[in-house]
Amino acid sequence: METTAWRRSLTGLLLTWGVTRLLLLLWVYKVYVFPGPDVTSDVSVIYQGWYDVLRTGTFPQDDVTWQYPPAAALAILSPALLPFLEYTQAFFLIAFAADLAVLALLLYAGLRPGRRLRGAWVWVVGVPLLGPTVYSRYDVMVTAVAVAAVLAAARHPRVAGALVGFGAMLKVWPALVLVGIRRRSVWAWAAVTAGVVAGVFSLAMPGAFAFLTFQRERGTEVESLGSLVFHIARHHGWSGSVLLNYGSVEFLGPWVTLVSTAALALTGMAFGLLLLWRLTATRFQAHTAADAALVAVLMFTTTSRVISPQYMVWLVGLAAACLCFRASRMGLPAVLVLVACFVTVLEFPIWFADVVGSTPRGIGLLVVRNGLLVLATAIGMRELWRDTVPQQPLPTPPPSPNQTETPAQEAPASS
Numbered sequence: 001m002e003t004t005a006w007r008r009s010l011t012g013l014l015l016t017w018g019v020t021r022l023l024l025l026l027w028v029y030k031v032y033v034f035p036g037p038d039v040t041s042d043v044s045v046i047y048q049g050w051y052d053v054l055r056t057g058t059f060p061q062d063d064v065t066w067q068y069p070p071a072a073a074l075a076i077l078s079p080a081l082l083p084f085l086e087y088t089q090a091f092f093l094i095a096f097a098a099d100l101a102v103l104a105l106l107l108y109a110g111l112r113p114g115r116r117l118r119g120a121w122v123w124v125v126g127v128p129l130l131g132p133t134v135y136s137r138y139d140v141m142v143t144a145v146a147v148a149a150v151l152a153a154a155r156h157p158r159v160a161g162a163l164v165g166f167g168a169m170l171k172v173w174p175a176l177v178l179v180g181i182r183r184r185s186v187w188a189w190a191a192v193t194a195g196v197v198a199g200v201f202s203l204a205m206p207g208a209f210a211f212l213t214f215q216r217e218r219g220t221e222v223e224s225l226g227s228l229v230f231h232i233a234r235h236h237g238w239s240g241s242v243l244l245n246y247g248s249v250e251f252l253g254p255w256v257t258l259v260s261t262a263a264l265a266l267t268g269m270a271f272g273l274l275l276l277w278r279l280t281a282t283r284f285q286a287h288t289a290a291d292a293a294l295v296a297v298l299m300f301t302t303t304s305r306v307i308s309p310q311y312m313v314w315l316v317g318l319a320a321a322c323l324c325f326r327a328s329r330m331g332l333p334a335v336l337v338l339v340a341c342f343v344t345v346l347e348f349p350i351w352f353a354d355v356v357g358s359t360p361r362g363i364g365l366l367v368v369r370n371g372l373l374v375l376a377t378a379i380g381m382r383e384l385w386r387d388t389v390p391q392q393p394l395p396t397p398p399p400s401p402n403q404t405e406t407p408a409q410e411a412p413a414s415s
Contacts, residue, residue: 009117013124017103020128021096027132028092036349039136040088046247047138048087050076054205061207065247070201070208071169075138095135098144099127102317105144109151109324119324122334126316129341130309131349137310142167143317146174146293150321153181153289161189169197173297173314179274180292182284219250219260221306222355223347225370226259227251231358242356248306249356263305270299273381281388287325288388294318294330295384298337298377307370309348312341329383336376343369 027034046065053060054073060066079090106120127134134140149163160177164186167174175194178187201208220226222242230238230251240253250256274296281288297318301311319334347355347365354362 013117013120017124020124021099024128024132024135025092025096028135029089034132034349036352039131039133039349040092043091043136044088047076047091051079051087055080058205059207059210061210067211067247069169069172069198069211070205071166071197072138072171073201073205075141075170078141092135095138095140098141099134101144102140102147102320105147105151106320106324109321116324116326119320119322122320122323122338123316126320126338126341127313129338129345130312130316131345133309133345133349134313137313139171139310139313142171142174143313145170146177146314147317147321149174149177150290150293150318151324153177153183153186154286157183157185158189161186162193165190165193165195166197168194169201173300176296176300177289177293179278179296180284180289219245219252219256219305220263221248221250221308223309223366223369224263224305224307225302225374226263226305228363228366228370229259230256231363231366234358242358248308260305263303266303267300270303274299277381277385277389281385282390283388285327285387287322287328288384290318290322290325291328291330291380291384291387294322294333295377295380298333298373298380302370302373302377307373309344312337312344316341329387330380333376333380333383336372336379340369340372340376343372 023032026032028040030040050060050063050066053063054077059070059073078094079085079087082090082093085093102123103120106123107117110117110120127140145163145167149160149167152160152163160181164174164177167177168190175190178190181187198208220230222231230240230253233255234240238253238255240251240256242249243252244250245252277292294315297314301307301315304311315337319330319337322328322330323334343365347362347369351361351365355366356362
């Protein structure tokens with residue numbers, strides 16, 4: 001009976017993946033038009049423009065929208081692997097292949113003794129909740145690398161370290177996978193791999209680290225937690241504006257710098273809390289690396305000046321990796337992430353005009369989505385702390401002088 005139920009679950013999972021991914025492909029190839037603005041324009045306009053520059057052997061140094069580490073060039077150039085297709089068509093297929101790779105990793109991990117298929121279900125369900133944006137950004141490729149690193153951490157530390165280092169050179173955030181890993185070999189391989197990749201690109205292509213300046217000068221994006229200040233302030237006479245700036249739609253005007261600085265301060269406080277946890281935790285188990293990675297990326301995402309829809313792909317991937325482990329305590333944060341994905345597709349792209357216009361519906365969607373992320377972050381940190389930091393028993397107070405024991409008086413003899 002158990003074998004039959006397991007086979008039915010696996011069959012249902014694969015069928016669900018196939019149907020939902022076919023729908024995603026139909027959307028990005030525009031067989032069916034997804035409501036809202038065209039999310040594939042980033043591939044056909046921005047990515048393809050970068051592709052034309054990168055093919056000449058240099059990074060797009062004069063383009064402020066290029067804000068990625070040097071190995072991101074490999075993702076942008078990857079459609080060259082399918083030269084018989086147009087750039088956009090090839091990119092969508094490679095994104096699809098990365099999605100399939102994540103599923104294969106989660107299935108392999110979930111079918112091992114002591115594991116479960118819950119993680120694969122999180123990925124199968126979570127990705128289509130974000131709509132065609134998933135296949136229109138290279139983040140699904142980065143997520144595949146990060147998920148592979150998390151799942152390899154316990155049994156293949158050198159492989160995990162190399163994947164973390166390479167992932168960090170793709171889009172920085174996979175470096176957070178190291179937060180919950182104690183093995184020095186993982187850290188060493190990550191550092192060596194990142195150094196080698198950075199060195200090769202620095203020598204081979206000019207402008208490998210121009211992205212650092214562009215990232216530093218970004219403002220407050222309209223979907224971030226801090227943006228709620230200005231969405232509400234616009235209804236009370238705030239004189240700023242919303243413009244496309246540094247590749248995203250941002251608020252510009254009075255107090256924006258202050259809110260952006262506050263967001264950076266919150267990120268610093270979040271990493272301070274992670275450091276405190278790291279110094280205090282003593283119980284590191286097989287699932288700890290995945291749980292800690294999810295919590296760390298949740299903290300980074302929630303406090304960031306920018307919460308682009310594709311950031312949710314990272315969270316879905318890491319939540320899925322967590323739930324491959326039976327002992328993981330990230331069940332509730334994973335559910336909150338999935339609900340946040342559904343709200344995300346409503347605010348972008350479906351009702352993005354409401355978000356940009358700060359309408360009640362747009363503000364409401366942001367409050368719900370960002371509130372879910374804050375709640376997931378708080379619960380995740382609490383569960384991670386309880387799982388890894390031993391609870392100190394309260395010291396017993398010494399007895400007061402009035403409570404000192406005295407010999408009992410003899411009872412009077414009965415007459």
